[in-house]
Amino acid sequence: MSAANMIQLPEKAPLLGRAAWSAWLAALIVLCALVPVLNLLIPADSVFHMSDFAVALVAKIMCFAICALAMDLIWGFTGILSLGHGLFFALGGYAMGMYLMRQIGLDGNYKSALPDFMVFLDWKELPWHWLLSDSFVATLILVVAAPGVVALVFGYFAFRSRIKGVYFSIITQAMTFAAMLLFFRNETGFGGNNGFTDFKRILDIPIATPSMRMTLFVLTALTLLLFFLLARWLVTSKFGRVLQAIRDAESRVMFSGYSPLGYKLTIWVISAMMCGVAGALYVPQVGIINPSEMSPANSIEIAIWAAVGGRATLIGPIVGAFLVNGAKSWLTVTYPEFWLYFLGALFIGVTLYLPDGVVGLVKKLKGDKA
């Protein structure tokens, strides 16, 4: 046996370790079985009852967690900081919102077949870009296709021109700001600054019933858990290692024979589509979508969730989304004036003292003990 054969080469890493699979299954059981039981079956006066408010809050945060996960793929693993992911979230939300507007049917304030805001603007027929909005299947396709196509076109030109680092971040920020201004205009046909609201039905089923709320909650939980597995599969493949290689030394990647354009574009589009799905799940649950979702601050918050939780860990950004948004919902109730200061302080603190986020801190503490 030659010396070369003696070397132990590592095997391909599994999708998840044993402990991680157990945690994943536990999360699945809690979110998809325990929460529905606690909310729907346990009477409201019991201590074990989970309030509708809590369910709605967790559902909302899970949508944000999907965005944070998507951000981790592009920022944490590929090193491309996007400050425009709020746009993709909003595009998915608007695609779903259009369908929900059409589902209102003749029950709007003006009893018209057209959405209320169109009647208000004195439009006589549906604009061309609303033609697909009657079909639920078409809507599901649009939810991923709209952010996907925007990301593809934007990404192709940005990455082909080798725009990197802070320049890329600024352009994405400008992109979402420009889109916000566009959507604010009544003529664009998306309800102007009021956006869409007052939804009544989804798939002809009333949207405000407890069972429909819980169905949407479980769907959101399943989406988050499945996206986590998808992201995990992506980053454990050689594709994922090329992404990390692009982050660490792009020139070496090129001289190793890889064209970074295709890799960046693929993960960028996947990330945008994930945000679109999150937006589509968010809108029916909170009951409103308007252009403020595209405001630059929203996109920056997504990056903060990922940074707080820990970049390039996948689980970190999900944890970060829960921590930051949990703190937000508590602080904005108790000390509403301090929220923005807290957010700013949090970002500075994490950048200075926790470059690997909360997950990095936990890992370090564990390592110190062992």
Place this chain on the structure above:
Amino acid sequence: MTPELLEQGAQRVEARMAALAAQAGNTESGGRSAGFGRLKLDDEVDVTHGRILYLESVNVSFDGFKAINNLSLDIAPGELRCIIGPNGAGKTTMMDIITGKTRPDSGTVYFGSTINLLRYNEPQIAQLGIGRKFQKPTVFEQLTVFENLELALKTNKGVKPSLFFKLDSTQRDRLAEILHTIHLADSVTRQAGNLSHGQKQWLEIGMLLMQDPKLLLLDEPVAGMTDEETERTAELFLSLKGKHSLMVVEHDMSFINTISDIVTVLCDGSVLAQGTLAQVQADERVIEVYLGR
């Protein structure tokens, strides 16, 4: 025509045939005939003319500064060519041109007889079989030694194949062999960022070897290495010679002395002198640019 003339003619033909037979295998193209009437294969670099790399009258200027000035240079297959020259002589710029990073203002750059390198970008040139080591060791610091080598492995480098990639046993053997060659077999699962400077240099060389390039461009490969590591590197390069063509830029003269056949001296963006190390060291002009007056 007389019988004597016929006899003489026959003798001349015999002498010519004998001379040709004696020469066979000794030509720079390995005794093969010149490129008439052969098929051009896509993945084959045509070296039948005895040259794997040609640069002719190449010019590059940056903001008026002529970095490369009418440079012409060629390298034979299997040759180990050392390039020396003072700082700013254009050594790194020349490598940038060959690997597609910099576009020359004028001139021609051919890989073999048929591949015009100016038509390709960096990843394509790497795929064609030109590997490059940077002056500053550049490895993927957050990945392990194993993962670094796996990424460099010669295979289909598109997005989809990467998603479903799995090492097969031949590739595993190849990886193990390279790990052994670069003396990093004990550090398979170590993070590349934690390696010593010399080990990073070795890892980068190992990554080049995984690509299985026909031509290797090595920019200061022994900078920051210990004497022992330098010696091992010299051995490695000498063992690569013949199978691969190498172009080595180095400042370490004792290292060059160990490995070189032909040394090219670059100065102010063009070739100043070429020959064995002893020859160029004796050259007046070379002494002048190195020592000044």
